[in-house]
Amino acid sequence: MLRGPPCIATALYLLLITDLVPASSVLAGGTVTLHCQEGSNRTLNRDDIIQINWRKENDVQHLIHAFTKTLNATASNLTDGRISFLSPEQPLTLRITDAQPSDSGNYTCAITTTEGLITNSWMLHVSEVTTPSAAIYVSSSVAGVAVLLMIIFGIIYYITRSTSSKTPCQIHQTIQETNQVEEPVYDNPVENYALRFNTLYDSMPAPQVR
Numbered sequence: 121m122l123r124g125p126p127c128i129a130t131a132l133y134l135l136l137i138t139d140l141v142p143a144s145s146v147l148a149g150g151t152v153t154l155h156c157q158e159g160s161n162r163t164l165n166r167d168d169i170i171q172i173n174w175r176k177e178n179d180v181q182h183l184i185h186a187f188t189k190t191l192n193a194t195a196s197n198l199t200d201g202r203i204s205f206l207s208p209e210q211p212l213t214l215r216i217t218d219a220q221p222s223d224s225g226n227y228t229c230a231i232t233t234t235e236g237l238i239t240n241s242w243m244l245h246v247s248e249v250t251t252p253s254a255a256i257y258v259s260s261s262v263a264g265v266a267v268l269l270m271i272i273f274g275i276i277y278y279i280t281r282s283t284s285s286k287t288p289c290q291i292h293q294t295i296q297e298t299n300q301v302e303e304p305v306y307d308n309p310v311e312n313y314a315l316r317f318n319t320l321y322d323s324m325p326a327p328q329v330r
Contacts, residue, residue: 145245152216154242156229164233171232172211178225187211219246
């Protein structure tokens with residue numbers, strides 16, 4: 121278990137490392153440009169440069185590109201055409217096109233001049249490109265189904281509530297009103313009497329003949 125002073129020292133160390141090594145992030149397929157003199161206030165003349173060294177390191181790759189001006193010689197193991205320099209005669213700017221996750225790593229540039237050494241470092245992270253179109257399509261489909269189900273349940277709830285809100289007497293009265301046959305009414309009392317007599321006669325059972 122770490123105690124107070126080591127923890128403080130570790131935190132300070134991480135802060136210093138973060139400040140000294142800038143972090144760059146780019147999506148896969150993008151273009152990365154690293155300038156060897158980035159952040160430097162010194163103005164370099166072409167005659168002052170003796171040698172330029174580039175180094176890239178990660179878990180699986182160790183790339184080296186060294187240019188010596190006095191010998192006009194270059195030693196490099198860069199074979200990927202996506203990685204190039206804006207000026208091969210003076211490789212101060214490194215460019216990576218169609219960046220891939222395998223390009224992630226720590227890049228370091230060192231310039232040896234007649235007045236001393238200039239170094240610069242970058243921590244590059246290339247992330248995969250995600251395609252959210254499928255997720256959007258699925259979420260839209262789910263939303264459409266949910267709306268349809270809400271409409272169906274709303275209709276069922278309305279019908280059920282309308283039926284359950286009636287009392288048994290109201291339901292019985294509705295059935296009676298549906299089954300009730302309206303009898304004709306005549307202005308002449310004699311016709312009304314005859315109608316009622318015929319209705320009563322029709323309801324009587326027929327006589328049995330022996």
